[in-house]
Every structure is written in structure tokens, then in C-alpha cells.
Amino acid sequence: MTTTQSSEAAPKATEAPAVSAAVLVQNAVIKYGFIFVTVALFLYFALSEGSFRESATLLDTLRYVSVAAILGLGVTLTMAVGGMDMSVGAVAGLGVTVAAKTMVTYNQVGTVAILAVIAAGALAGLLNALLIVVMKIPDMLATLGTMFVIQGTKLILVDGQSISAGMTQSDGTTAPGKFTAGFLRIDRGTLLGIPISVVIFGALTVVAWVFLARTRWGRVLYAIGANPEASRLAGIRVGAYRALAYVLSGVLASIGGLILASRIGQGDVSAGTSQLLEAVAVALVGTSVLGRGRPNVWGTALGAVLIGIITTGLTIKGLPYYTQDVVEGAVLILALVFSFTLSKRRTA
Amino acid sequence: MSPTDTAVDAAVSLRDVSMAFGGKTVLASVSLDIAPGSVVALLGANGAGKSTLIKILSGVHTDHGGEVRVAGEPAALQSPSAARQLGIQTVHQRIGEGIVPGLSVAENLVFEELAQRRGNPFLNGRRVLARAREIQAALELDWSDAVLRRDVTELGISDRQLLILARALATRPRLLVLDEPTSALSAAEAERLFALVEKMRDDGIAVLYVSHRLGEIDALADRLVVLRDGGLTDDQVKPFDWDSALRAMLAQAHEVTTARSQHSGEHGDAVLALHGVHLFEGRAPLDLDLRAGEVTGVVGLLGAGKTELARGLFGAEPFTTGTVTLDELPYAPRRPADAIRAGVHLVPEDRHADALVPGWSVAQNISLPFLKSLSRGGLVNTGREDALGRETIDALGVVARDEHSTVEELSGGNQQKVVVGRWLAHTPRVLILDEPFRGVDIGARRDIGRRARALAAEGAAVLVLSADVDEVLEIADRVVVLAAGEVHLDAYGEDAERDRVIQTISASV
Numbered sequence: 001m002t003t004t005q006s007s008e009a010a011p012k013a014t015e016a017p018a019v020s021a022a023v024l025v026q027n028a029v030i031k032y033g034f035i036f037v038t039v040a041l042f043l044y045f046a047l048s049e050g051s052f053r054e055s056a057t058l059l060d061t062l063r064y065v066s067v068a069a070i071l072g073l074g075v076t077l078t079m080a081v082g083g084m085d086m087s088v089g090a091v092a093g094l095g096v097t098v099a100a101k102t103m104v105t106y107n108q109v110g111t112v113a114i115l116a117v118i119a120a121g122a123l124a125g126l127l128n129a130l131l132i133v134v135m136k137i138p139d140m141l142a143t144l145g146t147m148f149v150i151q152g153t154k155l156i157l158v159d160g161q162s163i164s165a166g167m168t169q170s171d172g173t174t175a176p177g178k179f180t181a182g183f184l185r186i187d188r189g190t191l192l193g194i195p196i197s198v199v200i201f202g203a204l205t206v207v208a209w210v211f212l213a214r215t216r217w218g219r220v221l222y223a224i225g226a227n228p229e230a231s232r233l234a235g236i237r238v239g240a241y242r243a244l245a246y247v248l249s250g251v252l253a254s255i256g257g258l259i260l261a262s263r264i265g266q267g268d269v270s271a272g273t274s275q276l277l278e279a280v281a282v283a284l285v286g287t288s289v290l291g292r293g294r295p296n297v298w299g300t301a302l303g304a305v306l307i308g309i310i311t312t313g314l315t316i317k318g319l320p321y322y323t324q325d326v327v328e329g330a331v332l333i334l335a336l337v338f339s340f341t342l343s344k345r346r347t348a
Numbered sequence: 349m350s351p352t353d354t355a356v357d358a359a360v361s362l363r364d365v366s367m368a369f370g371g372k373t374v375l376a377s378v379s380l381d382i383a384p385g386s387v388v389a390l391l392g393a394n395g396a397g398k399s400t401l402i403k404i405l406s407g408v409h410t411d412h413g414g415e416v417r418v419a420g421e422p423a424a425l426q427s428p429s430a431a432r433q434l435g436i437q438t439v440h441q442r443i444g445e446g447i448v449p450g451l452s453v454a455e456n457l458v459f460e461e462l463a464q465r466r467g468n469p470f471l472n473g474r475r476v477l478a479r480a481r482e483i484q485a486a487l488e489l490d491w492s493d494a495v496l497r498r499d500v501t502e503l504g505i506s507d508r509q510l511l512i513l514a515r516a517l518a519t520r521p522r523l524l525v526l527d528e529p530t531s532a533l534s535a536a537e538a539e540r541l542f543a544l545v546e547k548m549r550d551d552g553i554a555v556l557y558v559s560h561r562l563g564e565i566d567a568l569a570d571r572l573v574v575l576r577d578g579g580l581t582d583d584q585v586k587p588f589d590w591d592s593a594l595r596a597m598l599a600q601a602h603e604v605t606t607a608r609s610q611h612s613g614e615h616g617d618a619v620l621a622l623h624g625v626h627l628f629e630g631r632a633p634l635d636l637d638l639r640a641g642e643v644t645g646v647v648g649l650l651g652a653g654k655t656e657l658a659r660g661l662f663g664a665e666p667f668t669t670g671t672v673t674l675d676e677l678p679y680a681p682r683r684p685a686d687a688i689r690a691g692v693h694l695v696p697e698d699r700h701a702d703a704l705v706p707g708w709s710v711a712q713n714i715s716l717p718f719l720k721s722l723s724r725g726g727l728v729n730t731g732r733e734d735a736l737g738r739e740t741i742d743a744l745g746v747v748a749r750d751e752h753s754t755v756e757e758l759s760g761g762n763q764q765k766v767v768v769g770r771w772l773a774h775t776p777r778v779l780i781l782d783e784p785f786r787g788v789d790i791g792a793r794r795d796i797g798r799r800a801r802a803l804a805a806e807g808a809a810v811l812v813l814s815a816d817v818d819e820v821l822e823i824a825d826r827v828v829v830l831a832a833g834e835v836h837l838d839a840y841g842e843d844a845e846r847d848r849v850i851q852t853i854s855a856s857v
Binding site for chain 1: 662664683684685687688689694696701702703704705706707708712716717719720722723726727728770
């Protein structure tokens, strides 16, 4: 506070030439540092490991991160209104269960499963909106609560068992349906050589970017995040827009769940649990991209790609899988240093 | 004045103390001696520099000009704890900031000693309680051990105030600064506080008493000083001349050239009419109409109900009683969106908290309320948005690099122009400006005033609310004096003469 004031108090004329090379370098580091790190790591792995260069590996990397990235887009929307959605992993897991239940237990086609999963995601988002907007529970706590409730609901739906085709159900009969071939194509099929889940990730990124950065609704979401009271006094229905952000986040998380279900090919009860932290991490990493210091869609997508590059690269390098969490955590912390410590210093 | 003729016996002296934020002077060469055993009242409207002065004395603002002397010695108030060690204790207005919930009353009483590095670091219930007893005894609080063991949140607001006072006095300060100490107290509780303040004075403590409540100052203070626009404008000893004090507080030293038109005596039609609206519970209902083609200025001290009136009309805090009509149709906005749709726009009092979106450009801040009209199929047309930003910059003379500058790059006056300008994109039927000139330089004030008058000339009703008599006289056709939610004067042109307005305010206190 005081530092900002004193720098403002300094006469402008003498300050202009003082914007030295050091400041320019620092600004460039803040703005492009993360992109640079991503490119540098990519080049390092690509040059040192032949198998990393193969297009199959690269597409697999994108396929691998698509779920966390799509969930991260939802988290980005809720962060734009100044909130947070901790339930995205659970909602994705619910999507897996609902998809399996619809197709395996109720013997429905893939389209019905897709609609049921998205409806479940929207419903979960509405529940979050109810708790946060109407009942005024702090976002983090409310979505933490729904996370547990949704995980529990999922278990009750399937009597605590994973659902797979041909399984014996609790009433002794055999499950009539199976994951349809069309549904399995979501993650396993390709479109013009690109995995469909990667196509979905790309399409949703573009749609989310247009929505958040180019439409008045996105503008309003950011306004609410930056100054809710000023937004209200500018005539914005703050509650309705915050609710919208959580519902959209629920829908995006359920789309992530669809990809996950297609990947696993059965109703795994533990699915989605590990996606939460990655989703939150990519959205947070995203805030540091381009030095915006605020949630943004391209940042989140790039954050996901970066984490994908690191995990794939280190796996090829022979680092055991159990070291991944430490590496991802370190990347997150580094990103937070970019967003908070360094950019704060710049404004001071 | 040379530093050598400091009254050696003053408890604390200020010598040419000045302070500037962002190039704007908030304190200009203030010199003041506060004698031990005296109560000096400090008066001033919002933005006069009172809180800056308090923050300098309490060691919060350290980069000020001039000098503070404690007992004749130059003192470096480099931090709040340095100020306390030099014997300057400050009780801030927000009591919540002084107490620590979750700790007991006794622990809160000894909190400052606990927070210091020296001494035994282990808490010992019995030792804390013994020390707490000593501290409260100094104020004759007579709290039993049972009370001392309670969680501090179980205390009422006035007892919390007394706790903080007792804690401040435990260090035997030279100077005690009380910032609006009665703002949360009932009359009986305030009486108890006054008795304590008198006891402190008799004990030889110097008291700087900051308050808006003239009655309290009349009863308690030995001397009063008035701060306006960062300078001392009045200094009296008892008995006080209130007209002179209020003039020094509310009116500018120089004669103002009134920009307003001489009114023909013909009044416009009522655009907005209030009937039986209670701004405060238990006060008389308010009847007021705002007329087309006029700037109505509402003037009153803090707590007069100005902000309540503005926020009620805008639907930010809807009125609970009475009726309002807009162009003879019922008008009851339940939220700001309703008011905006009806053409009633508000420039709120606090532009940072309630109007500006930090980090956004000038154009984006201007377009926020009317984004819909700048969009097609939901996509914001940034070309039209930028054009609107440039139009506003030209119309109000905003000093900015261009429409893409962030609002933080602008001075306070130019930020205010942006906040006013955003509401002119769609010509309002009623424009409400709550304290539009606070922290705004005279040039920006003129620009905003001119634009508001032009809007009225086009047939809108403009309502300006301010605590500054001259600001209102400068811009308004009609002046309404508000006190405790009631109208005390409602006059046009010649009848709204400055002395009369000031006398009405001083009589209404």
C-alpha cells in the first residue's frame, strides 16, 4: 500500500527514462516466462528422447491431460467470479458412474448416457450454486461439502461396486447392457487422426475462451470476481451470474467424466478422485500465463499441456510414476510464485 | 514559526507535518501543540485529513514531512509499537480491530504485553489474571474474575470499548488519541466514557478527541481545532463559537463563484417524488420531490441520511416505508438493475469499493453498466466500446493516455470522471451523485459539475449529496439541508444563501 503510494507520488517525468532494461526483462519474464519454460521443456525432452518426438506420444500426452484440462476450464470459470470449485473431480467421477449405470444396468444407448451424465453435472452445479449463492456458504467450503456428498451418492448408486458389463447384480441377475462401441469411441476413437477427446478439449477451450474473453457474459463474470459490489451497483445480477459459473463448471466436469468413462470402459467407483487436484492446479498455473494474474482460458489449457509434457517426459526418462505428484506440485508452486510474488513486485 | 519556540511543556507537538498520496496533498503543514491534561477536539469533514493525521501519530504513516515532538524531543514514529513506546496510544474507530476473539477478556487486556518480545513467553492463567486485574482497576471497571475469564466476544460493544481504553491506559500514555469513540455507544454508555476521559485529563494525560458529534465536543473538550483540505482552519478554546467552527469545517476560505444559473422561479415538474419514506427508524418521514431541469443539492453532516437516501432511490438498499413515484408511476426498485432500467443512475460515494473494477481499462470501466447495448449475439463489440470510452474521455476531459489505460493509472479526479461518465452513456432520467467531489481536484470538480448541469438542462433531475456546503452551492439550483433523516431547509437560489445553510446545519445538530 505504502509503496504504491510513494511510487505514484514520484514525479512522472523523471520516472519515464528510469524504466530500465531490468524492469523490461522482469516484465518479460513475468509475461512470457511460463510459455518459455513450456517450450524449453518440450525441446529438451524432444531432443533428448527420440520416442518423445513421435506424434503418437504427443497425442497421447494431450489425450492424457484432456480430462484435467476440461475440469480446469470449469474451475477457471468459477475462479473468474472470485470463487473456486472443489467438486469437479467428484462430478467427473459421478459422470463415470452415471454413464456405466445408464448403459450397463439400464441397457441404454450411448446418447442417453451422455445426456444423463451432462444432466447430472448440471444438477451438481446447481447444488453448488444453491449453497454458495443462496445459502451464502464460502465457495471453497461449500464445494468441499458437495464433493463428499457426490462421492457418497455415487457409491450408493452402485451399492459400492464398480459396474462392468456382464456383472452379477445385487438381485442375482446379470447386467443386461455394456458400454456401447460409440461411447467408447469418445476416448479411443480419432477424428482425422486426432483422438476425439483431444478434439473435445480443443473445441471446449475455444468455446470457453470466446465465452469468457469475448462475450458480455464473460466480461460480467470477471467484473464480479474483481469487484462484486461495484458489479451489483452497475446493475449486474451478481447471484445469477455466480450460479451460472457453477452450473457451467458442473457441466464441464461431467464432460470430463464422459471422457474418463470412455477411457476406463467400466463404472470404476474411484474414478475422478485424482482429477480434482490436477484440475485446480492447471487453473492456478493458468493464472500465471501471460502475466495476467487472473484466471484465463488459454492459461489453463497451456497449464494442462505443460503438466502433460512434464509427466510424459519424465516417464520416458524413466522416473517412477510415484514421483509425479512432487513434480506437479513443484510446477504449481513455481507458477504461483510467478502469479503472486513476482507480479505483485511489479505493481509495487 | 521556528522549532525552538515549541511549547516545552506540550505533551506532543506537530511541526509543519504534511503528507501526500499520489501527488495529492492530504495534509499541508499542520502545526499543533497538545498540552498535558487537556482534551483537544479535532473536527473535519470526510477527506479533510483527520485519519491521515491519526495514522501519523499512531506510527502507521511514516513517510510524512515535518516533525513530531514528544515532550519536546523529536520523535521517530516508525511503527505502531514505536508510537506506543513513545507514549502515544490510539484507540481506533473500529473496535473490532482491537480485540482478539477466542481469547479471554483478561488475555485481551494484557494482549499488548503478550505481543511484546520480552518477558516470560509462557502463558500462565494466574499471572495473566493478576495483571488484568491491575489494568482494569486503573479504569475502575470493577470486572469480577468471572468476567475476566470469559471469552471477549461475550462482552457488549461498549465493554469492548472500555477494554481497549483500559489497555491503552495501562501503558500510562502521554497522549491518547480517540477516534470517534462513541460511534457505537448508546447515550448512557457514552456518559460513562466521558467520565473516564475527564479522569484521564485530570491525571495529566493529553487527549486528542476526534468526533463528528458537536454535543460531545462541547461538553468534553477544552479546545477545538478544525481540519479542512489538509490544513488547520480554526483553533478555539472554550466557550466555542460553533458557527465559526462549522464554517471552517464545511466552507472554503475563499469566496466561491457560483456557477449556477439564476432561477426564474418557475420549477420543473417533479420527476421523482418521495412520500413518507423513513431514512432512519423512529425519525419523521421524508417527503421530497426532485424536479426536471434542476440540480438539487442535499447537504448534511455524516449520519444525516444522505447515503441512505441515495442507496434507497437506486434500489441498493430499498426503502422499507413510504412510496416513491417516477414520472407519476410507482417506482420501487428492489435492486440496482431495476433502477437502471427505469433510468435512475447512481454515482456511489466510494468509487474504489463501489464503482471501479480494478485492473480494467477506462473503456471497460465505462461500458460495464450498458454492455448489452454494445454487444451483438453476446459478443462485445470492442470497437464501439473503445469509441464510447474516447467519447467519455473527451466529454469530461479525462486526463488519460487513452481509453486503454487502466483506471489505476489515473488520478482520483480522473477516476471520478470515469465513474460519472459511465452513467452518461444512456441519458439518465435521474442522476444521483453521492459525494462526487471527494478527493477530486478543483478542475475535475468543475468538469463534473458542468456535465451534471448540462444533463439537467436537457431535462433530467440531478441529485447531488455532499457534506461540503460550498460544493453544493456551486452546483445546485436548490439546496436541501438534511439532518438525522429529516429536511431542515429546502430553498432555491437567493434563499439558499451560504450563512443560512450553515446556520441551519449548526442548529440541527
